[in-house]
Amino acid sequence: MEPPAFHPPSCDEAVISTNDDASYCKRSAVKLGYWKDDFLGYFVRSPERKAPEINRGYFARVKGIEMCIEKFFKKTGDKCQIINLGCGFDTLYWRLREMGHMITNFVELDFPTVTARKCYQIKRNKILLEKIHVEDGEVRLSPTDLHSSNYHIVGVDLRNIDEVALKLQQSEIDFTVPTIFLAECVLVYIESQNCHNLLKWFGSNFKSAVFVNYEQVNMNDRFGEVMLNNLRQRGCSLAGVESCISLDTQISRFLNCSWHGARAWDMVQIYNSIPAPERSRVERIEMLDEAELLTQLFQHYCISVAWIGELFQDIEITVEKRLSSLNID
Numbered sequence: 001m002e003p004p005a006f007h008p009p010s011c012d013e014a015v016i017s018t019n020d021d022a023s024y025c026k027r028s029a030v031k032l033g034y035w036k037d038d039f040l041g042y043f044v045r046s047p048e049r050k051a052p053e054i055n056r057g058y059f060a061r062v063k064g065i066e067m068c069i070e071k072f073f074k075k076t077g078d079k080c081q082i083i084n085l086g087c088g089f090d091t092l093y094w095r096l097r098e099m100g101h102m103i104t105n106f107v108e109l110d111f112p113t114v115t116a117r118k119c120y121q122i123k124r125n126k127i128l129l130e131k132i133h134v135e136d137g138e139v140r141l142s143p144t145d146l147h148s149s150n151y152h153i154v155g156v157d158l159r160n161i162d163e164v165a166l167k168l169q170q171s172e173i174d175f176t177v178p179t180i181f182l183a184e185c186v187l188v189y190i191e192s193q194n195c196h197n198l199l200k201w202f203g204s205n206f207k208s209a210v211f212v213n214y215e216q217v218n219m220n221d222r223f224g225e226v227m228l229n230n231l232r233q234r235g236c237s238l239a240g241v242e243s244c245i246s247l248d249t250q251i252s253r254f255l256n257c258s259w260h261g262a263r264a265w266d267m268v269q270i271y272n273s274i275p276a277p278e279r280s281r282v283e284r285i286e287m288l289d290e291a292e293l294l295t296q297l298f299q300h301y302c303i304s305v306a307w308i309g310e311l312f313q314d315i316e317i318t319v320e321k322r323l324s325s326l327n328i329d
């Protein structure tokens, strides 16, 4: 039996399909041992092996976000909420559970087409299901949404704030609990005005929050132009690209929406902040065909962090100083 089909407008279909690309790339890297993820294989099967630069890029992306989350856990312990925007088939909830974390609440949002597929896999898989904490044994289900006591996944268009507010309410989000928002390659697909409204709504409703955003940067140079053209040729409108021009535009996107502060680092800096033994380990997995290509890729992605309230304002990363920008020789 297949999960129920939902038919989004064709302009959204290309955006939705970016989840398949991301999931296949992550699975390729996991299979080679870049990082451990015992759960991704339940959502994505038999990937083709991706180029070493792609695998290393995805490693930096996943590791960079994980490092941010670890920093926040040091402040909040498990008494926090995570809201994963445009979650795709991300397995963070299960990876955290495996590490022994039981956070107050974890909510995932994506288009109904994507959440229906994710719900379907969760429902039919005992290992995924048993990690979902259920106090009274009850999991509430619809074709696109799943609610348990501390894990929720809901189908919603992030451009529709009323719907987002309703879905967060159904997911028992508490505006007073410290909250980590995650968006991994998501905001770039959302029209600037809609994104502004969404960030503003979050900023004015949550008392203590941090936003971790991974996406493109330096999009107005030649390499950026080629990246954008490739995506556009696949029918993917990059409606929010104007915030991806520089680290400054990434930061000001949040400050213009009344977030209290923001910082941003390109992936060269993030990669160099990963502990040296971990970098050495992954650098031994595969030889890079084109070291320069990886550097360029890293220069065109970034992680920005924004905050509301005081809890998270001292976030910093420690970038190791090196002669070459990347340890890829």
Ligand SMILES: C[S@@+](CC[C@H](N)C(=O)[O-])C[C@H]1O[C@@H](n2cnc3c(N)ncnc32)[C@H](O)[C@@H]1O
Residues within 6 Å of the ligand: 015, 016, 017, 018, 019, 022, 023, 085, 086, 087, 088, 089, 090, 109, 110, 111, 114, 156, 157, 158, 159, 183, 184, 185, 186, 189, 190
């Ligand atoms: C590149 S994928 C990334 C998936 C996941 N965050 C990851 O990194 O593995 C982008 C995701 O954002 C979702 N997305 C983009 N625009 C959205 C919107 N307006 N409403 C809901 N989801 C959206 C897509 O459906 C897709 O799953």
